[in-house]
Amino acid sequence: MVTLPRIRVRPGRKLSGSVDVPGAKNSVLKLMAACLMADGDFTLTNVPDIDDVATMSDLLSAIGLDIRHDRTLGRLDINNAGGLHLVAPYELVERIRASINVLGPLLGRFGEVRIALPGGDDFGSRPIDMHLNGLTQMGAEFSIRHGDVHAFADRLHGADITLDFPSVGATENLLTAAVFAKGTTTIDNAAREPEIVDLCHMLVSMGASIEGIGSTTVTVHGVERDALRPTSHAVVPDRVQAATYIAATAITGGEVLVRHAIPEHMEMLLRRFDDMGVTVEPQHNGILVVGPEKLKSIDVVTLPFPGVATDYKPLVVALLSVADGVGIVTENLYPGRFRYVDELRRLGANIRTDGHHAIVRGVPRLSGAPVRSPDIRAGAALVVAGLVAEGETVISDVHHIDRGYDDLVGRLESLGADIARI
Numbered sequence: 001m002v003t004l005p006r007i008r009v010r011p012g013r014k015l016s017g018s019v020d021v022p023g024a025k026n027s028v029l030k031l032m033a034a035c036l037m038a039d040g041d042f043t044l045t046n047v048p049d050i051d052d053v054a055t056m057s058d059l060l061s062a063i064g065l066d067i068r069h070d071r072t073l074g075r076l077d078i079n080n081a082g083g084l085h086l087v088a089p090y091e092l093v094e095r096i097r098a099s100i101n102v103l104g105p106l107l108g109r110f111g112e113v114r115i116a117l118p119g120g121d122d123f124g125s126r127p128i129d130m131h132l133n134g135l136t137q138m139g140a141e142f143s144i145r146h147g148d149v150h151a152f153a154d155r156l157h158g159a160d161i162t163l164d165f166p167s168v169g170a171t172e173n174l175l176t177a178a179v180f181a182k183g184t185t186t187i188d189n190a191a192r193e194p195e196i197v198d199l200c201h202m203l204v205s206m207g208a209s210i211e212g213i214g215s216t217t218v219t220v221h222g223v224e225r226d227a228l229r230p231t232s233h234a235v236v237p238d239r240v241q242a243a244t245y246i247a248a249t250a251i252t253g254g255e256v257l258v259r260h261a262i263p264e265h266m267e268m269l270l271r272r273f274d275d276m277g278v279t280v281e282p283q284h285n286g287i288l289v290v291g292p293e294k295l296k297s298i299d300v301v302t303l304p305f306p307g308v309a310t311d312y313k314p315l316v317v318a319l320l321s322v323a324d325g326v327g328i329v330t331e332n333l334y335p336g337r338f339r340y341v342d343e344l345r346r347l348g349a350n351i352r353t354d355g356h357h358a359i360v361r362g363v364p365r366l367s368g369a370p371v372r373s374p375d376i377r378a379g380a381a382l383v384v385a386g387l388v389a390e391g392e393t394v395i396s397d398v399h400h401i402d403r404g405y406d407d408l409v410g411r412l413e414s415l416g417a418d419i420a421r422i
């Protein structure tokens with residue numbers, strides 16, 4: 001019988017010391033897809049050692065890239081020798097949402113691609129209508145057959161596109177497609193997450209012409225399909241992993257320097273942490289965090305950047321579970337994203353959900369129990385809760401955590417947590 005790995009956490013010392021934040025999952029996967037846009041040798045550094053990088057490597061290798069991952073150095077060497085196979089098969093697409101990010105690069109550069117439609121995931125259906133509508137405005141045609149989207153365009157042309165909602169994935173696909181379109185494309189109500197800015201910087205270093213980077217209106221002046229060149233690029237630090245170490249420090253009342261965390265990338269969240277009584281002090285190379293004796297409850301609403309990201313939410317709910325008072329958390333991006341609340345309840349948390357809202361009444365202490373990780377961020381939040389749950393918390397389905405966290409257990413252990421992978 002195969003025993004799957006689990007994470008065991010016991011309450012222990014207050015966390016102390018310093019921890020390095022690795023590169024961002026939500027950036028590196030898109031940067032890897034951007035390597036489809038020019039022939040030659042690319043290098044990505046500050047690459048996190050996470051399972052999604054391996055999955056994306058499998059997908060891009062199937063399309064025709066040659067990828068070497070040096071885990072010790074945190075470096076990807078990617079060779080694009082051309083002759084790509086313009087198909088993204090279901091077995092790979094269904095494993096990560098970011099696989100849809102090959103659409104813009106391949107359609108823009110080669111005028112054709114066949115991609116399996118991404119399915120839903122643990123927190124609900126995730127359509128791609130905004131991606132397809134924007135590309136249609138740029139002259140693409142689509143047909144959906146046998147679960148695949150077939151996309152065609154002789155040559156995309158520039159367009160003025162206004163997104164209904166600042167979707168991260170749609171903004172990225174439209175941006176990358178627009179790089180090769182004839183003429184100028186304007187994307188209004190664009191998402192402006194730091195990971196999108198990172199992608200824009202890489203594209204510009206490859207020779208793309210993009211204005212308004214980091215704003216809600218991005219303008220792309222198209223270049224010829226063979227005009228881009230390969231580049232070397234360092235992945236932006238991961239604000240969600242940073243938030244995880246801040247939350248872990250805060251809940252234990254510890255003191256930790258979260259190195260490489262970029263305060264400007266998480267300003268709203270830092271304000272909310274401050275409201276909860278957590279000291280978060282920007283330093284020249286990170287954020288110094290000092291947790292309070294007792295956390296205070298607050299209300300939090302998730303929004304696109306620069307708002308409090310939905311990906312932080314499970315961490316916030318975990319903190320509110322042991323805070324003084326009642327906090328209401330409102331989810332505006334993914335209505336179904338409260339599944340993990342049942343797992344926190346198993347630890348003794350007092351949480352009621354009502355549609356988009358979670359009402360969290362702080363309890364004096366949580367008590368350890370076996371729980372299941374329902375997705376990446378929720379899994380990390382259960383680990384954080386386990387740091388202060390009496391007895392032992394054992395988290396199963398840790399493959400979700402491994403998708404997006406680079407050695408969460410080792411990093412927390414180095415800060416003094418009583419945690420192990422078993």
Ligand code: UD1
Binds near residue numbers: 027132
């Ligand atoms: C990305 C992140 C994810 C994060 C999310 C929001 C990656 C790999 N994932 O996901 O971690 O939680 O941003 O910050 O980067 N929508 C539509 N139609 C579309 C596109 C999106 O209705 O065509 C909806 C989605 O269902 C969702 C909302 O818009 O309710 C936000 O989605 P989007 O911003 O596109 O998120 P992702 O790029 O999928």
